[in-house]
Amino acid sequence: MGLGFRMVFTDCDALIFDSDGVLVNSEVINIAVEQEYLAELGLTYDYATYVSRFVGLANADFHAQLAADFNEHVGGEFPQDFGSQLDERIWPRIEAELKPLDGVEKLVAAFGGRVAVGSSASIDKLVRKLELTKLERLFAPHIYSADHVQRGKPAPDLFLYAASQIDVQPERCVVIEDSVNGVLAARAANMTAIGFVGGGHADSGLAERLKASGAATVVSSHAEILEML
Structure with missing residues (x-):
């Protein structure tokens, strides 16, 4: 992984993860x-x-x-x-059938900074999925859903809310997203977005669409993000 990709994390104090298709294989x-x-x-x-x-x-x-x-x-x-x-x-x-995607726990541990989840799912369903996959403990209590804000993605509200709750300035947050709507939301919040295509649902053109929406880079696994740290 080149220096340019590592620069994604130069001014990063927090990681905000989407859930479906990023943390778990639900998408x-x-x-x-x-x-x-x-x-x-x-x-x-x-x-x-x-x-x-x-x-x-x-x-x-x-x-x-x-x-x-x-x-x-x-x-x-x-x-x-x-x-x-x-x-x-x-x-x-x-x-x-729900399973966690490989490498989430290693990435969170290696990052060492503040982490949160920002998902469009309802909060009860979001928490249930994280419980089923034993990922809730990595993020609680910073698990946030569209239920917490008036406007969902692609509006920036959810990511801005998550940043406020973990007390990190938006420009110092990196968002990991598998959707065009999510990347647009991250960029509207003045956050860096990493496009993720390792959730099992990506078609051949998704990576390019995520880049076109503003993703700084696109990865196919959490191991690739780990290499950027």
Whole structure:
């Protein structure tokens, strides 16, 4: 890893991690189940378009965009129980298949600075995923979700809130994100963003889209970030 990549951490006092697709392998499960259910409702998306548009959004924004697409392309009212029906499909798989991504604990230990989680998931689901994968202890009590702010990603609010809670200036935070919406949020918060494509759901163009959104660099594993320290 060259000097230019190590400079990402020159003025870094804190790491803020997204969760789905960065800490745990849930994004690949989420996307598969979501696309299957949406196809049943008559909404189909190209995979790369789906990942770019929807990954990283808070549930309210995700559902609002789907409802608009449904009205335009299918017609009628989008199912009011979409969220609960989706949960019934996703959570049995989460409980059975969820795993932590390799290298998280080593990275947190080696970094030695302040760490937090900033995820678009609801707080109860976020905490449950971290409990299932035994990662909660690495970050508690600094586990923050879209529930803590009025505007979700790509707005900067969640990352700014996390920075305020760990008492670190935004410009001294590095965010690890797997989504275009998350990278945009980090950059809007005046934070450095590292794009992450090691969550199992990345298509061939995701790395370039993360760079185009403002990521300083893109990695495919936490071991690569460890080499930057």
